[in-house]
Amino acid sequence: KQEVTQIPAALSVPEGENLVLNCSFTDSAIYNLQWFRQDPGKGLTSLLLIQSSQREQTSGRLNASLDKSSGRSTLYIAASQPGDSATYLCAVPDYKLSFGAGTTVTVRA
Amino acid sequence: GAVVSQHPSRVICKSGTSVKIECRSLDFQATTMFWYRQFPKQSLMLMATSNEGSKATYEQGVEKDKFLINHASLTLSTLTVTSAHPEDSSFYICSADREGTYEQYFGPGTRLTVT
Numbered sequence: 001k002q003e004v005t006q007i008p009a010a011l012s013v014p015e016g017e018n019l020v021l022n023c024s025f026t027d028s029a030i031y032n033l034q035w036f037r038q039d040p041g042k043g044l045t046s047l048l049l050i051q052s053s054q055r056e057q058t059s060g061r062l063n064a065s066l067d068k069s070s071g072r073s074t075l076y077i078a079a080s081q082p083g084d085s086a087t088y089l090c091a092v093p094d095y096k097l098s099f100g101a102g103t104t105v106t107v108r109a
Numbered sequence: 110g111a112v113v114s115q116h117p118s119r120v121i122c123k124s125g126t127s128v129k130i131e132c133r134s135l136d137f138q139a140t141t142m143f144w145y146r147q148f149p150k151q152s153l154m155l156m157a158t159s160n161e162g163s164k165a166t167y168e169q170g171v172e173k174d175k176f177l178i179n180h181a182s183l184t185l186s187t188l189t190v191t192s193a194h195p196e197d198s199s200f201y202i203c204s205a206d207r208e209g210t211y212e213q214y215f216g217p218g219t220r221l222t223v224t
Contacts, residue, residue: 034212043115043202044153044215089152096143097204097213101152 002027002092006100014108019077021103023090028068035064035075036089038102044089048075080107111137113205115216122193122223129189130219132203139205142186143213144178147200159186183208193223 003026013019023033032051036044048064050057050073056065061078077084087102112135122128132142141160145153157173159165159180167173175197177189186205190197200220204213 032212036215041200041218041220043217044204046212046214049212091213093213096155096158099152 002030002094002098004090004092004098004100006088006090006103008103009101010104010106012106012108013080015080015082017080017107019075019080019084019105019107021075021077021088021090021105023073023075023100025071025073025092025098027092027094028071030068030092032093033064033066033073034091034097035062035073036091038087038089047088077105080105082107082109111207111212111214113203113214113216115201115203115219117219118217119220120222122221124194124223125192127189127191128193128221129187130201130203130221132186132188132205132216134184134205134207134214137205137214138183138208139186140183140208141206142180143204143206144176144186144188145202145204147202147218153202156188190221193221195223197221198223 005024007022034049035047048057050066063076066073087104089102091097091099114133116131144156156171157165157167159178161180165178180186202218204215
């Protein structure tokens with residue numbers, strides 16, 4: 001059974017600082033890994049999807065890396081802004097999508 | 110592309126009544142759709158997986174007679190909460206697996222309040 005862990009559970013940084021969010025998974029035989037953002041009371045927005053054959057994926061200020069052998073992925077958010085405040089979830093597909101508990105980010109103006 | 114909609118976004122119903130929530134993939138076909146429940150400040154909990162034209166597969170502990178799922182077409186799945194009780198109040202989110210990929214797209218969620 002795939003288990004996904006996210007550290008830290010919460011993070012508070014001043015505006016402009018870079019964010020580093022960690023995700024680990026127990027079964028390295030994954031098809032891909034997705035990072036999502038969830039705002040309070042809203043659904044999930046897909047941020048990045050990394051295929052198992054890829055080592056990283058970039059979109060704007062976001063960069064996600066994947067190390068299958070060690071069962072880790074890291075989401076980097078450069079030059080954080082207050083609008084980046086949200087909960088960030090990583091997930092890997094098994095027969096279902098296994099989610100981490102999320103990292104709640106607060107960016108202080 | 111790859112938009113998933115849910116309707117309604119919010120619903121309030123009285124205890125004992127039934128509520129139907131729709132999940133639609135607007136611009137792609139989804140062979141598989143998923144229904145999640147989320148409690149405040151917790152992650153998503155998978156309730157069931159539905160495949161077009163077949164019975165849904167429910168996760169352990171989820172009452173299939175209470176949470177009826179129908180996946181009648183490649184773009185529509187419905188979740189009906191029957192005989193709703195206040196403890197069914199929650200945020201329900203659906204997602205759809207784009208045919209031929211392992212990428213899931215999520216709907217905006219439905220806030221159900223049972224009074």
